[in-house]
Amino acid sequence: MTRPVYHPAGTDEALGFALVELQAGRWQPTRDLLSVTGEHWALRTSRTQVLAVTAAPSDVVGVWLAEEPDNHDAHVMRARVGVERALRAHQQRHASTAALEGAARNAALLAARRQPRDPVPWVCLLALARLDGRQTRREHREHSGEPMLPSGPWGLLHGVGQRDPYNREAFHRVLQFILAREVPPAASLAAVFDFGRWVASWAPAGSPLLLLPLYALVEQGRQQALPERGDPLWRHQWAEEPTIRYTLDAFHHWFAHPDPAPRSVADLHHLAYALWAGHRFVEAAEVFTAVGAFATREPWASVHEDPRRADGGEALLLRARRESSAFARSHGHRGAPRY
Structure with a gap:
């Protein structure tokens, strides 16, 4: 790989x-x-x-x-x-x-x-x-x-x-x-979520602003201690409403837009993580294919679950890419990445 x-x-x-x-x-x-x-x-x-x-x-x-x-x-x-x-x-x-x-x-x-x-x-x-x-x-x-x-x-x-x-x-x-x-950190996080949801509610198709709610949720992970990120409930929220809806909106209306503008590698990795964490492995495999070998430290450094690792989240990135690829291949998805 x-x-x-x-x-x-x-x-x-x-x-x-x-x-x-x-x-x-x-x-x-x-x-x-x-x-x-x-x-x-x-x-x-x-x-x-x-x-x-x-x-x-x-x-x-x-x-x-x-x-x-x-x-x-x-x-x-x-x-x-x-x-x-x-x-x-x-x-x-x-x-x-x-x-x-x-x-x-x-x-x-x-x-x-x-x-x-x-x-x-x-x-x-x-x-x-x-x-x-x-x-x-x-x-x-x-x-x-x-x-x-x-x-x-x-x-x-x-x-x-x-x-x-x-x-x-x-x-x-x-x-x-x-x-x-x-202001208190909780107030900042609440305002960030409100801001992200507000922007996503009117951002047009093809706009990377559709990903702002995902960035807001990653900020929550960044401000939490690593053991708390290991709580299954933290990752589980990516598969629940409204987060999964924001994730799929970003996938369908930004990533899969018919005439996309040049796309940020950071945006692609935030979307790939959100899809993988939300158990949308086929879609995550498509995003990993699009970004290829190019990587960013975030969001992986802010969401990885093992405080004993010092790789800045790279192990989680490799795991998510591997699992998404394997799932897509096993389900006959032609866009599955090959590394």
Whole structure:
């Protein structure tokens, strides 16, 4: 059986090439990639986010901006890198967090003014909202208009939506903001579930936002101790309503959509886990076939049941793939994966 391949670019070969060059300090392939990406906003959003993770430890984007100060993509990447650095500093409780957050915010605002149609600078502002757990900024405590949802950066989300409706990263950034609020964990989880269900209730066919309820349930596993995840009742809920309905909706109306957009490897793995845990092995086998050897640490690291293992959930991934494949083959399913 093929071992999982963990690569930030996933199936995006053009992005993979740009990442290699960026690590070597060569920014020109990144410029060319973003130029070709153009106004394919969903692809632009995902590519700039992955590029920023690779570029953040170096000054390669700063060198690019110095060489081409009028290039809008360079300004967007400066904002993206700034956000990534601020988030890392916050996670490490570093004293530089506030300064890095301010620099990233200014870079995002400048990029937004330079190209008003581009949703990525607005996504950057949404990402920074996660650092404001106390909701001190007015833009982070606006009323949602939905009684079940807490105050939050709804105006920023609306700003993204005006430029790119149903932007995947924007909604995931709001989910992260809800979890980061300084409220009791139970309240955060309840709000995340409400948010995921609300989005899934109106997300159109073909949208990865249909998976948000699954992400919300994985967050529950992430916040639980490993022995609690081993409780059979925790996995059993994936086979019950309403979770199995959300899972099958995502399978039929996103994964099996006749003309799907490029799909996130993380989304595919969340769906594969939900199908396997919900005992829908034939459908899980189809998703594993589609994703191939490409893998992500999540959701497996947050849902694996054995606290003695230190493999980050990879054993559970391999088990789920193996069991789904075997079940699909035994039932004569032609799409069963072969590794």
